[in-house]
Amino acid sequence: MHIFLTGGAGYIGSVTTECLLDAGHKVTVFDSLELGHRAAIDPRATFIQGDLLVREAVREAMASVRPDAVMHFAAYALVGESMENPLKYFRNNVTGGIHLVEAMEATGVKKFIFSSTCATYGYPDRIPMTEDLPQNPVNPYGESKLMFERILLWAQERIGIQPVFLRYFNACGASERYGEDHNPETHLIPLIVFVAQGRRDHIKIFGTDYDTPDGTCIRDYIHIVDLAQAHILAVTGDHTGAFNLGNGNGYSVQEVIEVAREVTGHPIPAQVAERRPGDPDRLVAAADKARRVLGWQPQHPDLKTIITDAWRWHQAYPEGYAN
Numbered sequence: 102m103h104i105f106l107t108g109g110a111g112y113i114g115s116v117t118t119e120c121l122l123d124a125g126h127k128v129t130v131f132d133s134l135e136l137g138h139r140a141a142i143d144p145r146a147t148f149i150q151g152d153l154l155v156r157e158a159v160r161e162a163m164a165s166v167r168p169d170a171v172m173h174f175a176a177y178a179l180v181g182e183s184m185e186n187p188l189k190y191f192r193n194n195v196t197g198g199i200h201l202v203e204a205m206e207a208t209g210v211k212k213f214i215f216s217s218t219c220a221t222y223g224y225p226d227r228i229p230m231t232e233d234l235p236q237n238p239v240n241p242y243g244e245s246k247l248m249f250e251r252i253l254l255w256a257q258e259r260i261g262i263q264p265v266f267l268r269y270f271n272a273c274g275a276s277e278r279y280g281e282d283h284n285p286e287t288h289l290i291p292l293i294v295f296v297a298q299g300r301r302d303h304i305k306i307f308g309t310d311y312d313t314p315d316g317t318c319i320r321d322y323i324h325i326v327d328l329a330q331a332h333i334l335a336v337t338g339d340h341t342g343a344f345n346l347g348n349g350n351g352y353s354v355q356e357v358i359e360v361a362r363e364v365t366g367h368p369i370p371a372q373v374a375e376r377r378p379g380d381p382d383r384l385v386a387a388a389d390k391a392r393r394v395l396g397w398q399p400q401h402p403d404l405k406t407i408i409t410d411a412w413r414w415h416q417a418y419p420e421g422y423a424n
Protein backbone atom coordinates (compact mmCIF):
# COMPACT_ATOMS: atom_id res chain seq x y z
CA MET A 102 0.00 0.00 0.00
CA HIS A 103 0.99 3.62 -0.39
CA ILE A 104 0.46 5.53 2.85
CA PHE A 105 0.25 9.32 3.18
CA LEU A 106 1.61 9.78 6.68
CA THR A 107 1.47 13.10 8.53
CA GLY A 108 3.94 13.66 11.35
CA GLY A 109 6.53 11.22 10.03
CA ALA A 110 9.30 13.34 11.53
CA GLY A 111 7.88 12.84 15.02
CA TYR A 112 8.36 10.01 17.50
CA ILE A 113 5.51 7.60 16.71
CA GLY A 114 5.31 8.66 13.05
CA SER A 115 9.01 8.02 12.41
CA VAL A 116 8.95 4.50 13.83
CA THR A 117 5.70 3.65 12.03
CA THR A 118 7.19 4.92 8.76
CA GLU A 119 10.19 2.65 9.29
CA CYS A 120 8.00 -0.40 10.09
CA LEU A 121 5.73 0.23 7.07
CA LEU A 122 8.76 0.45 4.77
CA ASP A 123 10.25 -2.71 6.30
CA ALA A 124 6.96 -4.48 5.58
CA GLY A 125 7.17 -3.49 1.89
CA HIS A 126 4.75 -0.55 1.86
CA LYS A 127 5.38 2.85 0.29
CA VAL A 128 5.28 5.95 2.48
CA THR A 129 4.97 9.64 1.72
CA VAL A 130 5.65 11.70 4.83
CA PHE A 131 3.90 15.08 5.12
CA ASP A 132 5.40 17.11 7.98
CA SER A 133 5.97 20.79 8.73
CA LEU A 134 9.18 20.08 10.73
CA GLU A 135 7.90 22.55 13.33
CA LEU A 136 8.45 19.96 16.07
CA GLY A 137 9.76 16.94 14.19
CA HIS A 138 13.26 16.25 12.91
CA ARG A 139 14.35 15.90 9.30
CA ALA A 140 16.78 13.16 10.39
CA ALA A 141 13.90 11.15 11.89
CA ILE A 142 12.35 10.63 8.44
CA ASP A 143 13.41 7.30 7.01
CA PRO A 144 15.38 8.04 3.81
CA ARG A 145 13.35 5.37 1.96
CA ALA A 146 10.21 7.53 2.34
CA THR A 147 9.23 10.40 0.06
CA PHE A 148 9.12 13.64 2.01
CA ILE A 149 6.83 16.60 1.41
CA GLN A 150 7.36 19.51 3.77
CA GLY A 151 4.07 21.23 4.43
CA ASP A 152 1.69 22.59 7.00
CA LEU A 153 -1.71 20.97 7.61
CA LEU A 154 -3.15 24.40 8.31
CA VAL A 155 -2.49 25.42 4.70
CA ARG A 156 -5.52 23.83 3.07
CA GLU A 157 -4.32 24.08 -0.52
CA ALA A 158 -0.91 22.60 0.33
CA VAL A 159 -2.56 19.52 1.85
CA ARG A 160 -4.89 19.14 -1.10
CA GLU A 161 -2.06 19.45 -3.63
CA ALA A 162 0.15 17.01 -1.77
CA MET A 163 -2.62 14.41 -1.49
CA ALA A 164 -3.56 14.82 -5.17
CA SER A 165 0.05 14.40 -6.27
CA VAL A 166 0.47 11.21 -4.20
CA ARG A 167 -2.96 9.57 -4.63
CA PRO A 168 -2.33 7.24 -1.69
CA ASP A 169 -4.29 4.16 -0.65
CA ALA A 170 -4.63 5.36 2.94
CA VAL A 171 -3.82 8.17 5.35
CA MET A 172 -2.16 7.84 8.76
CA HIS A 173 -2.48 11.01 10.77
CA PHE A 174 0.11 11.49 13.54
CA ALA A 175 0.85 15.22 13.23
CA ALA A 176 -0.56 17.00 16.28
CA TYR A 177 0.30 18.98 19.35
CA ALA A 178 0.40 16.56 22.26
CA LEU A 179 1.35 18.27 25.53
CA VAL A 180 -1.43 18.20 28.09
CA GLY A 181 0.03 21.04 30.19
CA GLU A 182 0.54 23.31 27.18
CA SER A 183 -3.01 22.59 26.02
CA MET A 184 -4.31 23.89 29.37
CA GLU A 185 -2.31 27.11 28.85
CA ASN A 186 -3.19 27.57 25.21
CA PRO A 187 -6.33 25.60 24.29
CA LEU A 188 -7.03 27.38 20.99
CA LYS A 189 -3.60 26.43 19.66
CA TYR A 190 -4.61 22.79 20.19
CA PHE A 191 -8.03 23.04 18.60
CA ARG A 192 -6.64 24.96 15.61
CA ASN A 193 -3.91 22.46 14.87
CA ASN A 194 -5.46 19.17 15.94
CA VAL A 195 -8.96 19.83 14.62
CA THR A 196 -8.60 22.27 11.71
CA GLY A 197 -5.49 20.53 10.39
CA GLY A 198 -7.35 17.22 10.44
CA ILE A 199 -10.33 18.69 8.60
CA HIS A 200 -8.02 19.86 5.79
CA LEU A 201 -6.71 16.33 5.55
CA VAL A 202 -10.20 14.82 5.24
CA GLU A 203 -11.16 17.46 2.65
CA ALA A 204 -8.09 16.53 0.62
CA MET A 205 -9.03 12.84 0.90
CA GLU A 206 -12.53 13.56 -0.30
CA ALA A 207 -11.17 15.50 -3.28
CA THR A 208 -8.81 12.65 -4.15
CA GLY A 209 -11.12 9.73 -3.34
CA VAL A 210 -9.03 8.28 -0.48
CA LYS A 211 -11.09 6.43 2.15
CA LYS A 212 -8.91 4.81 4.79
CA PHE A 213 -7.93 7.00 7.71
CA ILE A 214 -5.85 5.74 10.64
CA PHE A 215 -6.02 8.31 13.40
CA SER A 216 -3.59 8.73 16.32
CA SER A 217 -6.00 9.12 19.18
CA THR A 218 -5.37 8.82 22.87
CA CYS A 219 -6.58 7.43 26.17
CA ALA A 220 -6.79 11.12 27.19
CA THR A 221 -10.18 11.14 25.41
CA TYR A 222 -11.58 9.12 28.35
CA GLY A 223 -10.59 11.61 31.06
CA TYR A 224 -10.86 10.03 34.53
CA PRO A 225 -11.96 6.46 33.80
CA ASP A 226 -14.59 4.90 36.03
CA ARG A 227 -13.32 1.38 35.28
CA ILE A 228 -9.87 -0.25 34.98
CA PRO A 229 -8.78 -1.86 32.70
CA MET A 230 -10.25 0.53 30.16
CA THR A 231 -12.36 -0.77 27.31
CA GLU A 232 -13.28 1.23 24.22
CA ASP A 233 -16.89 1.69 25.31
CA LEU A 234 -16.04 3.75 28.41
CA PRO A 235 -17.56 7.25 28.43
CA GLN A 236 -15.26 9.80 26.80
CA ASN A 237 -15.05 12.87 29.03
CA PRO A 238 -11.67 14.49 28.41
CA VAL A 239 -10.30 16.74 31.15
CA ASN A 240 -7.90 18.84 29.07
CA PRO A 241 -7.99 20.56 25.66
CA TYR A 242 -5.51 18.05 24.22
CA GLY A 243 -7.85 15.10 24.91
CA GLU A 244 -10.85 17.19 23.86
CA SER A 245 -9.22 18.09 20.52
CA LYS A 246 -8.57 14.41 19.79
CA LEU A 247 -12.14 13.46 20.75
CA MET A 248 -13.56 16.27 18.58
CA PHE A 249 -11.65 14.94 15.63
CA GLU A 250 -12.83 11.38 16.31
CA ARG A 251 -16.38 12.70 16.13
CA ILE A 252 -15.69 14.64 12.94
CA LEU A 253 -14.36 11.43 11.43
CA LEU A 254 -17.56 9.58 12.42
CA TRP A 255 -19.58 12.14 10.47
CA ALA A 256 -17.12 11.90 7.59
CA GLN A 257 -17.70 8.13 7.68
CA GLU A 258 -21.45 8.51 7.60
CA ARG A 259 -21.68 11.30 5.05
CA ILE A 260 -18.68 10.90 2.75
CA GLY A 261 -17.62 7.29 3.17
CA ILE A 262 -14.31 7.82 5.02
CA GLN A 263 -13.24 4.61 6.81
CA PRO A 264 -11.74 5.77 10.10
CA VAL A 265 -9.81 3.75 12.67
CA PHE A 266 -9.16 5.43 16.02
CA LEU A 267 -6.07 4.08 17.71
CA ARG A 268 -6.20 5.26 21.30
CA TYR A 269 -2.65 5.12 22.60
CA PHE A 270 -1.65 4.66 26.19
CA ASN A 271 2.01 5.57 27.09
CA ALA A 272 4.20 5.18 24.02
CA CYS A 273 7.86 4.58 24.88
CA GLY A 274 11.03 2.71 23.90
CA ALA A 275 12.73 2.98 20.51
CA SER A 276 13.57 1.05 17.36
CA GLU A 277 17.26 0.58 16.47
CA ARG A 278 17.31 3.81 14.51
CA TYR A 279 14.44 6.01 15.68
CA GLY A 280 13.55 7.18 19.17
CA GLU A 281 12.05 9.88 21.34
CA ASP A 282 13.45 13.41 20.98
CA HIS A 283 11.03 16.07 22.22
CA ASN A 284 11.89 19.63 23.09
CA PRO A 285 10.93 20.23 25.81
CA GLU A 286 10.92 16.64 27.05
CA THR A 287 8.13 16.02 29.56
CA HIS A 288 7.75 12.22 29.51
CA LEU A 289 8.75 10.02 32.38
CA ILE A 290 10.99 7.42 30.71
CA PRO A 291 13.21 9.78 28.65
CA LEU A 292 13.57 12.08 31.66
CA ILE A 293 14.69 9.13 33.81
CA VAL A 294 17.18 8.18 31.09
CA PHE A 295 18.50 11.78 31.13
CA VAL A 296 19.25 11.36 34.84
CA ALA A 297 21.10 8.09 34.18
CA GLN A 298 23.11 9.92 31.49
CA GLY A 299 24.06 12.68 33.92
CA ARG A 300 22.08 15.29 31.98
CA ARG A 301 19.75 15.87 34.96
CA ASP A 302 20.40 15.56 38.69
CA HIS A 303 17.24 13.76 39.66
CA ILE A 304 13.79 12.73 38.54
CA LYS A 305 10.78 14.38 40.12
CA ILE A 306 7.95 12.08 41.20
CA PHE A 307 4.73 14.01 40.64
CA GLY A 308 2.76 12.96 43.72
CA THR A 309 3.01 10.03 46.13
CA ASP A 310 -0.50 10.29 47.57
CA TYR A 311 -2.47 8.68 44.76
CA ASP A 312 -4.85 5.81 45.39
CA THR A 313 -2.37 3.12 44.28
CA PRO A 314 -0.29 0.60 46.30
CA ASP A 315 2.86 2.79 46.44
CA GLY A 316 1.02 6.10 46.07
CA THR A 317 2.45 6.97 42.63
CA CYS A 318 0.46 7.04 39.39
CA ILE A 319 0.01 3.86 37.39
CA ARG A 320 0.28 3.94 33.58
CA ASP A 321 0.29 1.41 30.77
CA TYR A 322 3.64 1.67 28.90
CA ILE A 323 3.60 0.34 25.36
CA HIS A 324 6.65 -0.23 23.15
CA ILE A 325 6.75 2.08 20.14
CA VAL A 326 7.43 -0.81 17.73
CA ASP A 327 4.36 -2.69 19.00
CA LEU A 328 2.36 0.50 18.54
CA ALA A 329 3.65 0.84 14.97
CA GLN A 330 2.67 -2.77 14.20
CA ALA A 331 -0.92 -2.06 15.28
CA HIS A 332 -1.08 0.68 12.63
CA ILE A 333 0.03 -1.73 9.94
CA LEU A 334 -2.62 -4.26 10.98
CA ALA A 335 -5.26 -1.52 11.07
CA VAL A 336 -4.44 -0.20 7.60
CA THR A 337 -4.02 -3.53 5.83
CA GLY A 338 -7.23 -5.08 7.19
CA ASP A 339 -10.78 -3.95 6.54
CA HIS A 340 -11.42 -2.20 9.84
CA THR A 341 -13.16 0.81 11.29
CA GLY A 342 -13.79 1.86 14.88
CA ALA A 343 -11.78 2.40 18.04
CA PHE A 344 -8.97 0.32 19.53
CA ASN A 345 -7.14 0.86 22.79
CA LEU A 346 -3.41 0.20 22.44
CA GLY A 347 -1.66 -0.73 25.66
CA ASN A 348 -0.26 -3.84 27.28
CA GLY A 349 -2.93 -4.18 29.91
CA ASN A 350 -0.16 -4.04 32.55
CA GLY A 351 0.08 -1.03 34.79
CA TYR A 352 3.35 0.16 36.34
CA SER A 353 3.70 2.88 38.93
CA VAL A 354 6.13 5.78 38.55
CA GLN A 355 8.13 4.25 41.41
CA GLU A 356 8.28 0.87 39.62
CA VAL A 357 9.45 2.52 36.39
CA ILE A 358 12.28 4.24 38.26
CA GLU A 359 13.29 0.97 39.93
CA VAL A 360 13.41 -0.93 36.62
CA ALA A 361 15.46 1.92 35.12
CA ARG A 362 17.95 1.68 38.00
CA GLU A 363 18.35 -2.02 37.21
CA VAL A 364 18.73 -1.44 33.46
CA THR A 365 21.16 1.48 33.63
CA GLY A 366 23.07 0.61 36.81
CA HIS A 367 22.66 4.25 37.85
CA PRO A 368 21.13 5.13 41.25
CA ILE A 369 18.72 7.64 39.58
CA PRO A 370 17.97 9.93 42.53
CA ALA A 371 14.28 10.77 42.84
CA GLN A 372 12.56 13.65 44.61
CA VAL A 373 8.93 13.86 45.53
CA ALA A 374 7.22 16.84 43.92
CA GLU A 375 3.71 18.27 43.73
CA ARG A 376 1.04 16.40 41.82
CA ARG A 377 0.80 17.44 38.17
CA PRO A 378 -2.73 18.78 37.48
CA GLY A 379 -4.99 16.41 35.54
CA ASP A 380 -3.17 13.14 36.29
CA PRO A 381 -5.60 10.24 36.95
CA ASP A 382 -4.47 7.60 39.51
CA ARG A 383 -4.49 4.80 36.96
CA LEU A 384 -4.72 4.48 33.19
CA VAL A 385 -4.51 0.88 32.04
CA ALA A 386 -5.83 -0.44 28.72
CA ALA A 387 -7.96 -3.45 28.05
CA ALA A 388 -6.47 -4.16 24.62
CA ASP A 389 -8.45 -7.35 24.03
CA LYS A 390 -10.32 -5.78 21.11
CA ALA A 391 -7.09 -4.92 19.26
CA ARG A 392 -5.82 -8.45 19.85
CA ARG A 393 -9.06 -10.10 18.77
CA VAL A 394 -10.06 -7.90 15.83
CA LEU A 395 -6.71 -6.66 14.48
CA GLY A 396 -4.77 -9.79 15.50
CA TRP A 397 -2.35 -7.53 17.38
CA GLN A 398 0.29 -9.31 19.44
CA PRO A 399 2.66 -6.98 21.29
CA GLN A 400 6.18 -8.43 21.04
CA HIS A 401 7.88 -6.27 23.70
CA PRO A 402 5.41 -6.04 26.56
CA ASP A 403 7.75 -6.08 29.52
CA LEU A 404 8.91 -2.83 31.02
CA LYS A 405 12.53 -3.92 31.21
CA THR A 406 12.73 -4.36 27.42
CA ILE A 407 11.02 -1.02 26.87
CA ILE A 408 13.43 0.84 29.15
CA THR A 409 16.44 -1.06 27.78
CA ASP A 410 15.50 0.05 24.26
CA ALA A 411 14.97 3.67 25.32
CA TRP A 412 18.33 3.62 27.16
CA ARG A 413 20.14 2.08 24.19
CA TRP A 414 18.75 4.70 21.80
CA HIS A 415 19.62 7.64 24.02
CA GLN A 416 23.12 6.24 24.55
CA ALA A 417 23.57 5.84 20.77
CA TYR A 418 22.13 9.33 20.08
CA PRO A 419 22.96 11.42 23.17
CA GLU A 420 22.05 14.62 21.33
CA GLY A 421 18.91 13.05 19.89
CA TYR A 422 18.60 14.03 16.23
CA ALA A 423 20.72 17.17 16.64
CA ASN A 424 23.76 15.50 15.09
Ligand code: UDP
Binds near residue numbers: 271289292305377
Ligand atom coordinates in the same frame (compact mmCIF):
# COMPACT_ATOMS: atom_id res chain seq x y z
N1 UDP B 1 5.83 11.76 35.80
C1 UDP B 1 6.62 12.02 36.91
N2 UDP B 1 7.74 12.78 36.74
C2 UDP B 1 8.10 13.31 35.54
C3 UDP B 1 7.30 13.04 34.40
C4 UDP B 1 6.16 12.25 34.58
O1 UDP B 1 6.32 11.58 38.02
O2 UDP B 1 9.12 14.02 35.47
C5 UDP B 1 4.64 10.89 35.96
C6 UDP B 1 3.34 11.55 35.51
O3 UDP B 1 2.75 12.26 36.56
C7 UDP B 1 2.52 10.31 35.09
C8 UDP B 1 3.59 9.33 34.59
O4 UDP B 1 4.83 9.78 35.14
O5 UDP B 1 1.89 9.74 36.21
C9 UDP B 1 3.70 9.29 33.08
O6 UDP B 1 3.81 10.62 32.62
P1 UDP B 1 4.16 10.99 31.13
O7 UDP B 1 4.24 12.48 31.05
O8 UDP B 1 5.34 10.19 30.69
O9 UDP B 1 2.93 10.44 30.28
P2 UDP B 1 1.35 10.73 30.40
O10 UDP B 1 0.80 9.63 31.28
O11 UDP B 1 1.15 12.08 30.97
O12 UDP B 1 0.88 10.61 29.00
